[in-house]
Structure formats: C-alpha cells, structure tokens
Amino acid sequence: MTSIHPGNLHGTGDRTNKSRYHYARQRVQEAQKSKMEESDGARREETARKQTNNGLIVILILMIVLTWGIAATAYFGVIDYKGLVVRGSRIKVTDAAGYASALYPFQYDSARHPLKAIGKFLTSIDDYITNFLFSSEVSTNSLKKHRPIVRTIPLNKESNIVKRDTSKSESVVSDDPNPTKKPAEEKDVAKASDPSNDKDKPRKAKSPQPKQPKDSSTKKTKQETVKTNESTKKKKPSTVSEEDKKILNKLKEGERLLEKKKGTEAWKYFKKLSADYPESPKARFYRGKSEAMVAEQQKSNPMLTQAITTFTEVSEMSNCPKELQKQALIAKGERESFLGRMKPALQTQIELAKLYPKDIGILNKLGVRYLMLGKNTAAKKVYAEVLRLSPNDGFALVHMGFILKNAGEWAESVPYLMRGTESNEQGTQEGKFYFHLGDALYRTNQTKEAEQVYEKAAAKGLFRSKYQRSLYNVDRLRGKPFWTPEEAGVKDYVRRLELNWKLIRDEAMAILNTDTGLFDGESESLRDTGEWKQFPLFQRGRKEEANCRRTPKTCNILERMPNAAGCRRGQVKFSVMMPGTHVWPHTGPTNCRLRMHLGLVIPTTGSGTRLTCAGEMRTWQEGKVWIFDDSFEHEVWQQADSLRLILIVDIWHPDITEHEKKTLTAI
Incomplete structure (x- = not known):
C-alpha cells in the first residue's frame, strides 16, 4: 500500500495545488510592488510639483524685485541699475554684496523693523541676484558691449533713499559731483554693511587695495563726457534764409553739380534758378561760385569779374544771412586779389573787419592786404590788435616781427619772429620768416644763433641749404657758388664784355661825374655802413629807356645778349660803392639766374675790396668778368681809399628752359 505524505493529501493533485500557491504568491508580490511603485511615483510627482511651485514663487519674486528696480530707475532716476551691472562686471564676486546693497532700498533693520522676515528674505534675494549677475559665468565683454547711458543721481550720505552708517564704511556711490577717485581705484571699493545681518552694527568694511592708475589725471565717465561734448559743441551759423528754405531741394541738386566740378552746367543751372527766385541769397551765392569755377576752368578773367559782381550782390541783399554774407565777401576779396586789384581787395577786407571786429582770421588777412600795398604802419x-585779442597767435607774431625787422628794429623783431616760427601754426612756416629771423640775429651780433636758424630752416626744406636761401626757386637747377663762363654757357657774352670794358666804363663815369643824382641809393636795407648806389639799364627783362639814352653804347652791347637783356628774374645795372662800405650777408631772391660782375674801376689801395660767397672769397679786376650764384649767401667789404665801380649783369641759369623763360613770374 502506498504511503501518503501529510503534505500531499491528494496524491497527484497536490502538484496542481502547489502551482496555484506559487502563482497566488507571485500575484500578491506583484501587486505589492505595483503599489509601491505607484506610491513612489506619487511622491516624485509631489516633489516635482513642490519644486515647480517653489521655482514659480522665486521667479515671481524676482520679477517683482527687478520690476521695482527698473521702474525706479526709469521714473525717479535714483538707481543706476544698468550702470551698476556694468560696473559690477569689473569687480570681484566677493564685492558683489556691496553693489547689491545700493541696488534696492530694502535696508530694513532686522532687529527693529516689523517686517523683519521680509527684509531678510528680500536681502537674500538681493544677494542671489547679484551673485548671478556678477558671477564668473557672465561675460564681461557682453556687458560692456551693451553699456547704457543712463540718468544717474549720486546717493550721498544724507540720502533718504539709501541709509548707511558711513562712519565705518565707504559709500558705494560718491556724493561728490566731481569725483577725484580714479577708475582703477574704484574697482576695490569697500563693501557696504550687510543688510541680512541681525546686528544693529554694520559690518566693518575691508580696506581697499587700489591699483596704480595709468594716468594721474581724472578720467571722466561716459555720462560726463557726453554732457561735456554737448555743452561745448557750438551751433553752426546758418547760411539759409527763409526764401532759400522754399527751394532747398533745388539748391541741393545744383550743389551736386558743383561738387562734381561741372562748372558750366552748374552756372547755367544757378543762373536760371537765381532768375526764377531773385530773393534767394543762396541761389545767387552758388551762381557766383559756379562763375568762379568756370573762370578757373576756362582761364577767363571776364567770367571771374562777373563772379566778383555776383558775390557783391549777395553781400548787399537785405535778407542775406550774416554767415553767408561773410562767405560772399571772403570769396569776393580773394578773386579781387587774384586779379591784382589790391585796393578793392583791401576795401572788401576792411568791410569784413567791421562786421567781425574780433575774428582773428579776418584781421590777420587784413594785415596781409595792407602789407601787399606797402602800408606797413596800418598793418x-x-x-597789434590781433595780439591784444590773442597774444600767442603765431601768424600775427611772425608778421609783426617781419614789420619790425623791415623798419630796422632788429632786436625788437627777434622775439616776435622766434615765438611765431616756433609755434608751427599755419602760415608761420615760410622761408621768409626764417630768412628775416636769421638776418636780425646776425645784425644783432648773434651769429651762432643765426646759423642755427638757417640750419633749422634748411632741415625743414624751406631753404635749399644753409647758404642757398633764395625763396623763388626751380628745384631741379644745379647750385654752386661760383661758375666758369663755359659752365654758365656765356663764353661769348664774357668775351664781348671784356673786349668793350673801357667803352662801358667811360659811359658809366660820364653819368657818375656829371650828375651823381642819377644813381639811386640801395633800397633793400642791405647796407651796414658806407654808401652804395646803382644805375639800372634793364630790369625784369625790360629796357630802362631813359637810362639807356644816357648810355647808348653799353645798352647796344647788352641788347645782343638775350639771356641778359631778356632775363625776367634779373637786372643789368652799374654799381658804385664808396670807401668804408660794408654790405650785410644776404642772398638773392631766386636760383633761376647767375650774376656776372665786370670790373670797371677797382681800387687797390688800403685793404682793397672783396666779396665772400658761401665762405669763399673773391676780388675784382678791371676789365675781367667772373660769375657767381647770388642765391648763395654773399657779403661785401669796400675798404679801399676810392670808389669801386662795376657792371652787374644777370643771366638765366643754364638749366632753365625756353618755356620757363617765358612763363616764370618776373622778379
């Protein structure tokens, strides 16, 4: 008989029951696991919901706080919010709390104020915002790119908006409207008291560690710079009248023609426009400009004369704006001067000076106009008036020195010329001013200083060299102190003069003995001592008819020398020098000529006569010619017992072309 185990009462059916038991148990475990997972999911969802709610609350508070700050900035102008952000981007994160404390006026005393919790909470929000804004993760460059220009009001110690105990800590925003603290020093400003501290006593500020500023001068903030620029910027005077405003587009259209140098088109355009709108000063002014442009392009003096007339009409129009009247008169005077009408040009400049009695440029030009007419006293x-208005005006200084020098006041002229040339102002760096400064120094026994002036001017390119100081030059010409007849290309001239020297001498002595009044005294203030007179035969390429009638044979010889008689930058003359004469070192005006000396009466008694050119000495012989370049410095002594008589003959430089002989300005 088969035994039955107590756990297996049903025999083979027991295996089925066992399977069902395990299945049920598994279902229970799965149910428990599912329930646990549902519970965990619910907890996670709850946690996430709480976090979301917290985040929304934080964002809401941040928005409220930021909105308050921005609104206060825009409305009251009391908080430089963006400025603080930018400044904060240049400081350490540890210093952020100090800037945050100036950002919002939530400086509640946590021990006394009833809103203790709110004060602490908002202060912590301040710290959170500040650390976020000024954290190392924020790009400093991006903040600098968008640096705003905002209206700011300094918060001082007595301000009701931000209250601090300033006895032990520095205020973040200076109460000085003109702060002397350097930007480099402002980087490490001491932190203000911590508003989150429950103690009544504010936290002690750290001692600042200022960096050495690069520049000792105070740097202005951007706001101050903008304000300064706006205040110093002057409004440009208007040249547009009420009549002009009606046709602005038409004026601009014609102005474009002038800008494109289309002279004829512009002239026709403005001629019609000024006829259609006769009361428009601007249209008439542009007509004058177009006429001047056509005159220049076509080399037409009649058209230039018409431009002068038009500019005059503009200046006389009753509705002409003052600035346009000024421009019209200036344009008129310049064209009058160009045509050689010096007296009308002077009157125009006088009219300008009456309208603008304190305009330095107009007064300086008036002085030049007087000088060009030889009216040195008026100039x-x-x-003197210009220097009263502007004592350091370089242009006035050099011209005042020039006037004094030519009046023989050498010592008085030196400081004016020295200061004027050293100013390097426009119009002062001309060779003539250095020329006269050096000459004045030499004549006051300051030889070394004179040489330094000449060397300085040569280095500036105002002179060809220390010795060659002529002012009207052709740059390519060869230059040296002495020349041979072959080098100068005048062998036949020299031979003809030397063959006829006695005939020439006799004619000269005849006019000298019969009537010494025919010889003119030297007029260029070159003589130091003694007596030096001249008798011209040809000047600037033109024959002196009256004088040649007195010396017909000499002039007949010279007329067969076209490079001498026709030298428009030279002269032919007799020169007589009495004993005891000394001529200062000087130079001729141009390098376009060479100078021949024919000895007629040469004394040999006493110490004789001599000429030094660029440091090289020569003397004369009767009946002999030598040639030198008078654009080089030369000096003459006559220390004999009787007069010295020579014939001076200027000839064109051998490198001058035939075209240049005809076109170079006569001197």
Missing part, C-alpha cells in the same frame, strides 16, 4: 596796428 602793424592790425597785428
């Missing part, structure tokens, strides 16, 4: 008064 001196003008430049």
